[in-house]
Amino acid sequence: MxxxxxxxxxxxxxxxxxxxxxxxxxxxxxxxxxxxxxxxxxxxxxxxxxxxxxxxxxxxxxxxxxxxxxxxxxxxxxxxxxxxxxxxxxxxxxxxxxxxxxxxxxxxxxxxxxxxxxxxxxxxxxxxxxxxxxxxxxxxxxxxxxxxxxxxxxxxxxxxxxxxxxxxSLHTKQKRSVPTVIFGILFALVMLGVLGPTVYGRMQERFHPKPVEAAKVETKGVGAEKVETAAVALASIPAVPPVGQVGDKPAAFGGCARIRDRCQCFDTAGTPTAREALFCEDMTRVAVGIGAPLEHLRDDGELHRERLARLAWADNDREVLTYMQKRAELAAVASVAKK
The missing domain is CATH 3.40.50.300 (P-loop containing nucleotide triphosphate hydrolases)
Incomplete structure (x- = not known):
């Protein structure tokens, strides 16, 4: 007033x-x-x-x-x-x-x-x-x-x-207490100073995300890491032995085959093996008339018989090769069945 x-x-x-x-x-x-x-x-x-x-x-x-x-x-x-x-x-x-x-x-x-x-x-x-x-x-x-x-x-x-x-006539000085609203304002200012940078950073990340290129580079890095991990995992898997081989033991000897001047020995897996030439010749030597050289069948004056012998000799070689292949396949099937 x-x-x-x-x-x-x-x-x-x-x-x-x-x-x-x-x-x-x-x-x-x-x-x-x-x-x-x-x-x-x-x-x-x-x-x-x-x-x-x-x-x-x-x-x-x-x-x-x-x-x-x-x-x-x-x-x-x-x-x-x-x-x-x-x-x-x-x-x-x-x-x-x-x-x-x-x-x-x-x-x-x-x-x-x-x-x-x-x-x-x-x-x-x-x-x-x-x-x-x-x-x-x-x-x-x-x-x-x-x-x-x-x-x-x-x-x-x-x-x-x-x-x-x-x-x-007498002025007394009363104790002045700070109102609660003042404490509330001060507390809000302090919290704003403490939490303000954190809230501002999150708002920046939300409304201003990182460039897409950076995300792609990061994705490639993750993919490379996954590929390397997969490669290491594959390398750690033990190799499967070939057909006809049991565990770490080599395949057993299967036999030898001779075609004209070439003689070769094989194991039960069908893989060529290193054997001496005399061993291969001894293994492929058969009775006269079954794959024998032509001089044992030659009869002077009978050319027709020589031609027939040559054909029989060639057919016999094919039968031998077929037999060796089937034998190797049977050995492989037996090895798998044992496992």
């Missing part, structure tokens, strides 16, 4: 423009009547009795500021017969005055005043600090519904108001 209403008027030497009955603007010197103790501004002191007779002594332009108004005008029913000081408030504008009434809560004062008030200001302090929030309604809010106020403004008590007002 002192800072918002009284100090601006005091700065103008209590001069203010007003409108007379003819609608003309005229300067008016306002006079302050109040019961606020310790006020150092120019004013005239009044009490509860003076407030009960305000309609008898006020003059146009006067300003009445009364603190703790619930004492002279306590809570009573609106339908109850009201004194003249209350009923005259219905037309107080006709007197050309302004009246500001201060109380702890609107439910403490006369119900008729609650209905007649034009504006309602509520100062809500923030802890034990200089800061507060001022709520304004266009009528009295009996239950102080802050969400229904049409104006909400932050406010900080200035030192100028303290210079023109002493609230008591």
């Amino acid at each position: 002192i800072e918002k209403v009284l100090l601006p008027l005091a700065a103008k030497d209590w001069m203010e423009e007003a409108i007379d009955a003819d609608g003309n603007k005229v300067p008016v010197k306002r006079k302050l009547f109040t019961n606020i103790n310790g006020l150092l501004l120019e004013h005239e002191k009044i009490d509860a009795d003076d407030l009960m007779r305000w309609h008898e002594w006020v003059k146009p332009g006067d300003l009445i500021v009364f603190d703790e108004v619930q004492k002279p005008w306590p809570l009573t029913g609106a339908n109850k017969e009201q004194p003249k000081c209350i009923t005259e408030l219905e037309t107080h504008r006709h007197y050309g005055i302004d009246m500001h009434l201060l109380t702890q809560h609107p439910m403490l004062i006369n119900a008729a005043i609650v209905r007649l008030a034009g504006q309602h200001f509520h100062v809500r302090k923030l802890g034990n600090s200089r800061f507060a929030t001022i709520y304004e309604w266009d009528g009295v809010s009996r239950t102080l519904l802050y969400k229904n106020s049409f104006s909400k403004k932050p406010w900080r008590r200035s030192k100028k108001a303290e210079e023109v007002y002493r609230s008591s």
Whole structure:
């Protein structure tokens, strides 16, 4: 009240423009009547009795500021017969005055005043600090519904108001505790500083992923590692022995075959083996008439018999080779069956 209403008027030497009955603007010197103790501004002191007779002594332009108004005008029913000081408030504008009434809560004062008030200001302090929030309604809010106020403004008590007002004869310094909301703000700032870089890094990875080329290079590396691993695994698998070979033991000797001047020995797997020529010739030597040289079959004067012998010799060689191959295959099948 002192800072918002009284100090601006005091700065103008209590001069203010007003409108007379003819609608003309005229300067008016306002006079302050109040019961606020310790006020150092120019004013005239009044009490509860003076407030009960305000309609008898006020003059146009006067300003009445009364603190703790619930004492002279306590809570009573609106339908109850009201004194003249209350009923005259219905037309107080006709007197050309302004009246500001201060109380702890609107439910403490006369119900008729609650209905007649034009504006309602509520100062809500923030802890034990200089800061507060001022709520304004266009009528009295009996239950102080802050969400229904049409104006909400932050406010900080200035030192100028303290210079023109002493609230008591003895000023005690109260311990000021930091409000919980301040702790919450400080905690949020600390957490922002700690977790901010981590959150920012994750957001960058999400909205700005790494280039695709880097991912391809990495994929190739993984594939190469897999190929190398597979190669090592294949190398560790023991080799399967050839057909006809049992385990690590070499295949057994199968026999020898001779075609004209060439003689070769084989094992049971059909693989050629290194044997001496005499051994191969001894193994392939048969009785006369079965694969024997032509000189044993030659009969002078009988060319036809020589031709037949040659054909029989060639057929015999083919039969021998076929026999050796079948023998090798049978040996391989027997080896697999034993496993």
